Amino acid sequence: MAPIGAIVSTKSKTNHNILSSSSIFETVKGFHEYNIKGYSLAKGMGVGKYRSSHTFTVGGHDWAINFYPDGKTQDNQEYVSLFVELVSPGEAKAMLEFKLLDQSRKGKHDVRGTSECAKVFDREGTIWLWGYMQYMKRSELETSSYLKDDCLTIHCTIGVVQTRDEEGKRYIAPIPSSDMAQNFKSLLESGIGSDITLHVGNEFFRAHKSVLAARSPVFRAQFFGLVGNPADMKTVTIEEVEPFAFKAMLLFLYSDELPEACEYSDSDSPCTLTTFMQHLLAAADRYDLPRLKVMCEEKLCEEITVDNVATTLHLAEKHQCLQLKTICLNFAAKPENLGEIIKSDGYANLEKSLLTDLLKTCAGVVQK
Structure with missing residues (x-):
C-alpha cells in the first residue's frame, strides 16, 4: 500500500519503436x-x-x-x-x-x-x-x-x-549509403600517404602498397612476399600494360567500380570501348582480379561486331574466358556474319585451334 499523500502513477511504459x-x-x-x-x-x-x-x-x-x-x-x-x-x-x-x-x-x-x-x-x-x-x-x-x-x-x-x-519492420533511423568507395578514390587522387610509385610507359602513378596488396594477390606477393624488403621498395616498373588500362585498373582497386572508357582514352587517338575493355581484361587477368575480369568480359560480349569478333575471340582464348569465347564463336558462325569476318585482319591471325573450334561451331549451326 502506498503511503498517504503519495501520488501513484498509472501510466504504462510507451514503446517508441515505430512499426511500418x-x-x-x-x-x-x-x-x-x-x-x-x-x-x-x-x-x-x-x-x-x-x-x-x-x-x-x-x-x-x-x-x-x-x-x-x-x-x-x-x-x-x-x-x-x-x-x-x-x-x-x-x-x-x-x-x-x-x-x-x-x-x-x-x-x-x-x-x-x-x-x-x-x-x-x-x-x-x-x-x-x-x-x-x-x-x-x-x-x-x-x-x-x-x-x-x-x-x-x-x-x-x-x-x-x-x-x-x-510488414513489421522496425524503423529506427535511415542509414546513409556507403561512401567508402568515394573516400578511397579521393585517397588515390590526392596521393595522401602514398608509399609506392608505379612507372607505366611514360606515366607515373602514386599509390598505397597496403591497398594494392589487399586487392591483388600479385601485388601482395610483390610487396610483402619472401623476396626483398618491402620497406625499401619505392618504385615499380610495370611492363606490357598500357597506361590508360593500368590507370583504370588502379581506380577499380580503390573503388571496386568499372571505370568508363572515355575517362582514360587519349583525346588525340580516342580508344574505342572494345579496345579499352580488351586491354583492361588482360590487365585484370595478369593481376588476378576475377571480378574485374568478368565485368570486362560482360562488356565485350555486348560489343561484338564483325570487325572485332576475331580479336575478341583471340583474347578470350588467351585469358581463358569461356563465356566470351562461346559467344564469339556463335556470332562468327552465323552465315550472315562469317563472310565479312573472314575478310578481317583479326581472322588472319587466329590460331589453328580457334579455326578448328569455329569450323565445329559452323557445323553445329548448319545442322540446326
Missing part, C-alpha cells in the same frame, strides 16, 4: 526477338491473319508476339500490325515496347511502339491483346534498313508489374 508496412510495386522485365524470314512470302496471307512467335515467359506469365503482314483489319491493310498476346490464363499488368532491329548494324533501331502506362491483360476476360494496328506502312518497311535479305527482326520488351508487401 510497405506495398512495393516492381517491374520484372524480359524480352523476346521474333525473326521473320521470307517476309515477301508472308505478304498476301490476308487481312486479319497472323503468325505468332514461340511462347516466352516474363514475370510468371506466358506471352507471344503476333505479326499481321497485311494488317489486322480492312482499315489498316496498307500497314503491318504488331500485337502482344497474353497466352497463359489469369490477369497481368504490363508495359510494352516494340522495335524493329536495324539490319545495317548501325544501331538505328525503330522504336515507335511504346506503351505510356501499364496495360491490363486478362485472358479470361475481354482484353488479352495489345499493340498497333498501324505499326508501319508496308511501303516504308520494304524500303528501310529493317528489312534485309527478305528478313526482319521484331524486338519486344515486356515489363510485368508485380507487387509485394512488407
Whole structure:
C-alpha cells in the first residue's frame, strides 16, 4: 500500500519503436526477338491473319508476339500490325515496347511502339491483346534498313508489374549509403600517404602498397612476399600494360567500380570501348582480379561486331574466358556474319585451334 499523500502513477511504459508496412510495386522485365524470314512470302496471307512467335515467359506469365503482314483489319491493310498476346490464363499488368532491329548494324533501331502506362491483360476476360494496328506502312518497311535479305527482326520488351508487401519492420533511423568507395578514390587522387610509385610507359602513378596488396594477390606477393624488403621498395616498373588500362585498373582497386572508357582514352587517338575493355581484361587477368575480369568480359560480349569478333575471340582464348569465347564463336558462325569476318585482319591471325573450334561451331549451326 502506498503511503498517504503519495501520488501513484498509472501510466504504462510507451514503446517508441515505430512499426511500418510497405506495398512495393516492381517491374520484372524480359524480352523476346521474333525473326521473320521470307517476309515477301508472308505478304498476301490476308487481312486479319497472323503468325505468332514461340511462347516466352516474363514475370510468371506466358506471352507471344503476333505479326499481321497485311494488317489486322480492312482499315489498316496498307500497314503491318504488331500485337502482344497474353497466352497463359489469369490477369497481368504490363508495359510494352516494340522495335524493329536495324539490319545495317548501325544501331538505328525503330522504336515507335511504346506503351505510356501499364496495360491490363486478362485472358479470361475481354482484353488479352495489345499493340498497333498501324505499326508501319508496308511501303516504308520494304524500303528501310529493317528489312534485309527478305528478313526482319521484331524486338519486344515486356515489363510485368508485380507487387509485394512488407510488414513489421522496425524503423529506427535511415542509414546513409556507403561512401567508402568515394573516400578511397579521393585517397588515390590526392596521393595522401602514398608509399609506392608505379612507372607505366611514360606515366607515373602514386599509390598505397597496403591497398594494392589487399586487392591483388600479385601485388601482395610483390610487396610483402619472401623476396626483398618491402620497406625499401619505392618504385615499380610495370611492363606490357598500357597506361590508360593500368590507370583504370588502379581506380577499380580503390573503388571496386568499372571505370568508363572515355575517362582514360587519349583525346588525340580516342580508344574505342572494345579496345579499352580488351586491354583492361588482360590487365585484370595478369593481376588476378576475377571480378574485374568478368565485368570486362560482360562488356565485350555486348560489343561484338564483325570487325572485332576475331580479336575478341583471340583474347578470350588467351585469358581463358569461356563465356566470351562461346559467344564469339556463335556470332562468327552465323552465315550472315562469317563472310565479312573472314575478310578481317583479326581472322588472319587466329590460331589453328580457334579455326578448328569455329569450323565445329559452323557445323553445329548448319545442322540446326
